[in-house]
Amino acid sequence: xxxxxxxxxxxxxxxxxxxxxxxxxxxxxxxxxxxxxxxxxxxxxxxxxxxxxxxxxxxxxxxxxxxxxxxxxxxxxxxxxxxxxxxxxxxxxxxxxxxxxxxxxxxxxxxxxxxxxxxxxxxxxxxxxx
Numbered sequence: 001x002x003x004x005x006x007x008x009x010x011x012x013x014x015x016x017x018x019x020x021x022x023x024x025x026x027x028x029x030x031x032x033x034x035x036x037x038x039x040x041x042x043x044x045x046x047x048x049x050x051x052x053x054x055x056x057x058x059x060x061x062x063x064x065x066x067x068x069x070x071x072x073x074x075x076x077x078x079x080x081x082x083x084x085x086x087x088x089x090x091x092x093x094x095x096x097x098x099x100x101x102x103x104x105x106x107x108x109x110x111x112x113x114x115x116x117x118x119x120x121x122x123x124x125x126x127x128x129x130x
Contacts, residue, residue, distance in 0.1 A: 010043070010051060010072070032095045033060050043099040044069055044086070050076055050106035053084060065090050067100070068123075076110060083123035084113075092128060104128050 028036075036042060037060045044052040044067060053071040060066075067086040092103040102109065114125045 028060075028065075028090045028093050028095060033090065036060070036095060036100070045099055045101050046076075046106045046109050047101060047103055048105045050109075052076055052086075052102070052109060055100070056083070060090060063090050064088070065093055076106060084126060085123050086126045086128065088128040102128060 036058055038058060040055050040057055042055045042058065044055060046052060051072065053069040055067055056070050057068040058065065065088055067088070069084040069086060071082070071084060086102070088102065094101040094103070104112070109126060109128075112126045112128060114127065
């Protein structure tokens with residue numbers, strides 16, 4: 001029952017984010033940065049509403065943000081099974097309803113994944129700097 005509840009909650013959040021996404025102008029205010037800096041458990045979505053995962057930590061330094069993300073069931077298929085580190089600018093992020101929205105659609109996120117060699121077991125990295 002818990003898994004069903006979590007899935008329903010995630011789908012509801014995705015729907016809410018996708019409805020707000022076309023109107024969203026990406027930018028974190030200083031107040032938003034203070035609220036989210038260092039937090040875990042925030043859901044991360046692409047601009048078109050695709051779930052990327054849940055933060056396992058977040059660091060904001062100057063105009064850059066680094067999100068440590070654990071992909072979840074229902075997230076972008078290419079990311080499943082590996083931790084992900086997303087580096088982006090704070091003006092390319094939006095805080096909506098307690099979730100972070102990247103200023104990049106699902107296709108762009110998938111194409112920006114930098115896979116380490118097959119021998120490495122480290123996290124996948126995604127650089128979204130423009």
